[in-house]
Amino acid sequence: MPQKDVYSLLERKVDALRGSSRTGEERKVIDEVFDRQTLLVIYGLMTAELIDTVEYPISTGKEGNVFLAIDPEGGDLALKIFRTSNSTFKRIAKYIEGDPRFRGISGSRRKTIYAWTGKEYRNLQRYRDAGLRVPEPLAHDKNCLVMEFIGEDGVSAPKLKDADIEDVQKTYQEVSAFLRDGYRKARLVHGDLSEYNILYHEGEAVVIDCGQAMTADHYNAREILERDIVNVNRFFRHRGAEVEDDKEMLESMTEEER
Numbered sequence: 686m687p688q689k690d691v692y693s694l695l696e697r698k699v700d701a702l703r704g705s706s707r708t709g710e711e712r713k714v715i716d717e718v719f720d721r722q723t724l725l726v727i728y729g730l731m732t733a734e735l736i737d738t739v740e741y742p743i744s745t746g747k748e749g750n751v752f753l754a755i756d757p758e759g760g761d762l763a764l765k766i767f768r769t770s771n772s773t774f775k776r777i778a779k780y781i782e783g784d785p786r787f788r789g790i791s792g793s794r795r796k797t798i799y800a801w802t803g804k805e806y807r808n809l810q811r812y813r814d815a816g817l818r819v820p821e822p823l824a825h826d827k828n829c830l831v832m833e834f835i836g837e838d839g840v841s842a843p844k845l846k847d848a849d850i851e852d853v854q855k856t857y858q859e860v861s862a863f864l865r866d867g868y869r870k871a872r873l874v875h876g877d878l879s880e881y882n883i884l885y886h887e888g889e890a891v892v893i894d895c896g897q898a899m900t901a902d903h904y905n906a907r908e909i910l911e912r913d914i915v916n917v918n919r920f921f922r923h924r925g926a927e928v929e930d931d932k933e934m935l936e937s938m939t940e941e942e943r
């Protein structure tokens with residue numbers, strides 16, 4: 686099919702999404718997210734047979750929008766699309782300054798956001814290589830990231846804050862293992878770990894939103910790790926778990942391996 690026709694096909698699809706949107710806010714998001722370049726990326730993902738269709742928005746955040754997509758075998762996928770807006774750029778710029786992986790691309794808004802998308806993909810891969818439970822990253826191109834869908838029948842698993850946790854102590858152990866092994870094995874600090882960025886799926890904690898995760902050798906990695914520990918411990922303390930002391934946890938995680 687000539688590119689022009691495919692493009693108009695995708696535009697019709699976006700029109701349909703817009704039409705089925707429940708609120709004005711949702712429609713606005715759809716208009717902003719699916720600019721011409723993003724549509725072309727989605728077209729590329731389709732011709733590469735990574736995705737078959739894009740269904741509905743699962744989440745419309747400030748910087749990213751997550752959609753349910755369907756793979757050619759009919760399975761669910763999560764498609765995260767970063768908005769290439771100036772506000773996204775401003776927010777991520779502070780994480781990118783001083784990160785050697787981003788050298789040479791600063792200044793260009795789009796390039797920075799594309800690099801950020803690639804960073805989330807690589808962070809997810811790095812966590813998985815270390816055996817940690819995050820969505821499996823499947824593909825990324827420009828501002829689009831395709832990953833394993835965490836949930837069932839097109840419905841995302843609940844965030845930890847909304848979940849009915851079966852065994853709070855066991856889930857706490859899982860999340861503290863994520864903190865420790867994330868640091869010691871993956872050599873990453875998540876940087877936004879809380880009950881908002883952990884999904885509870887089939888009795889298991891799955892950590893999402895790994896774009897801002899930084900390497901353990903980053904100059905303020907320790908501070909950020911401490912913040913993650915404080916957030917996690919606060920949540921689980923409120924849920925009645927027996928939690929470790931924040932400082933002791935930080936010390937034991939960061940002490941030199943002997």
Ligand SMILES: Nc1ncnc2c1ncn2[C@@H]1O[C@H](COP(=O)(O)OP(=O)(O)OP(=O)(O)O)[C@@H](O)[C@H]1O
Nearest residue numbers: 744746747748749751763820833834835841893894
């Ligand atoms: N792989 C996934 N499978 C299922 N649902 C997902 C997946 N990734 C994200 N979601 C859903 O989309 C929401 C937003 O995802 P994420 O936290 O990665 O994006 P964000 O840009 O940080 O958005 P927010 O500002 O809302 O946190 C999640 O809370 C979750 O409900």
Ligand SMILES: [Mg+2]
Nearest residue numbers: 881882893894
């Ligand atoms: Mg989030």
